[in-house]
Amino acid sequence: MHSVAILVLDGVVPFDMAAPMQVFDWTRLPDGRSPYRVRLCAERPEVAADGGFTLRVDRGLETLxxxxxxxxxxxxxETPLSPAVVAALRQAAEAGTRIASVCVGAFxxxxxxxxxxxxxxxxxxxxGRLAHAFPLVDVEPDVLYVDNGRILTSAGAAAALDMCLHMIRRDLGSAVAADAARMSVMPLEREGGQAQFIVHDHPPVPRGSALExxxxxxxxxxxxxxxxxxxAARAGMSERTFSRRFREQTGTTPLQWLLRARVRxxxxxxxxxxxxxxxxARQAGFGSPTAFRERFRKVVGTTPYAYRSSFHGRRAATAGVS
Incomplete structure (x- = not known):
């Protein structure tokens, strides 16, 4: 039986913890046996969870x-990790243990x-914060998960399910992973590829800027x-001067800004x-459906069709409109 230890630290996000627990607990072999044993562990018996409640954990760091x-x-x-937690994680990694993070667990x-x-x-x-704080890490913000072999990281809690299914497939094959995916009511592989659905906000413009x-x-x-x-003509400048001043004030080029505006x-x-x-495609200024699909996929990481399938009616649903 494969042992899975979930390390619970102060401020743990319950859903980030529950997602991997669920998918591993529900995995079954063809004969009905459970191939995984999931255990919670922590440095102390009581852990303060996000949301204002306390979790009691029976196992210590030796479980790792x-x-x-x-x-x-x-x-x-966001307080620094204790030396004991750092040592336990490093010892596990040195021993060849597979270690995976959920969402900001990458920190x-x-x-x-x-x-x-x-x-x-x-x-x-x-x-961006991860890349700035840890410059030795090659941060990829637009994927659901990254598998380095023994070290894996995932995006949000939903992406953790994708990562866990990937690990199950590595451990036990596609048939078992597909069954685990059905139990979790999600596809084994998401339509549109392994891309996060990122909201591409415009870079901030200084208040009162002449560009507004x-x-x-x-x-x-x-x-x-x-x-x-x-x-440039509308701004009363040469193209070169306009491009330079635009980048100085926004951190990006005029055409990159325009592309993001069209994607949004x-x-x-x-x-x-x-x-x-x-x-x-016409309303957003892409000219042709082909250009729209290509540029949308390049920026968002998925196709317009897959994006609509995932998010159509999202705002109405959020507002309680039927």
Whole structure:
């Protein structure tokens, strides 16, 4: 039987902990036997969880030494790890134990030095912070999970299910993993590839910037052809001067800003309308459906169809509209 230890730290996010517990607990071999034994462990018997309640954990850090797989959920407590936790994680890694993180649990692995020189991911909201805090880590913000062999990281809690199913498939084959996916009511592989659905916000513009009226004009004219020359002329500058000042104030180029604005318009229409792909391509200013699909996939990481399938009606549902 494969032993899975879930390391519970102060500030643990309950759902980040529950997702891997569920998928491993529900996995069954063809003869009905359970191939995994899941155990919670912590440095102390009582752990303060996110949400204001306390968890009681029966097993200590010594459980990591006996585990085949260690899962580190995300946590909201940003205090430094204790030397005991760092030592236990490092010893497990040195022993060849498979170690995986959920969401911002990647920060725990990074703090323990387990991600140095490796590719890693975390929730896209925290990806920039992870890259800044741990420059030796090659952060990939636009994937669901990263498998380095013995060290794995995943994005949000839902992406942790994808990562766990991937590990089950590695351990026991596709048939067992597919059955575990059905029990978790999710596909074994998501349509649209292994990409996080990232909201691509525009870089901030300083308040009172001379660019504000121009950026508002861009938003109002996305359906029309907008060239660098037209933007520069509207700003009363040469293309070279305009491009330099635009980058200084926004951190990106005018055409990159325009592309993100068009993608955001397309995301909104995919979520909130039943317009055809062809019509959305025109409304967002992509010209042709082919160009729309190619550029949307490059920025968002999935196809317009897959994005609509996942998020159509999201805002109405959030607002309680039937």
């Amino acid at each position: 030494a006996d585990a085949d797989t260690v899962i580190v959920p995300g946590r909201t407590d 725990v692995l990074a703090e323990a030095g387990l991600l140095d020189g490796l590719r890693a991911t975390t929730h896209w909201v925290a990806a 009226p121009l950026l508002e004009w861009i938003e109002d004219n996305l359906a029309h052809e907008v060239t660098l020359g037209a933007l 318009r397309a995301q909104y229409l995919l979520e909130n309308s039943d317009h055809t792909i062809e019509r959305i």
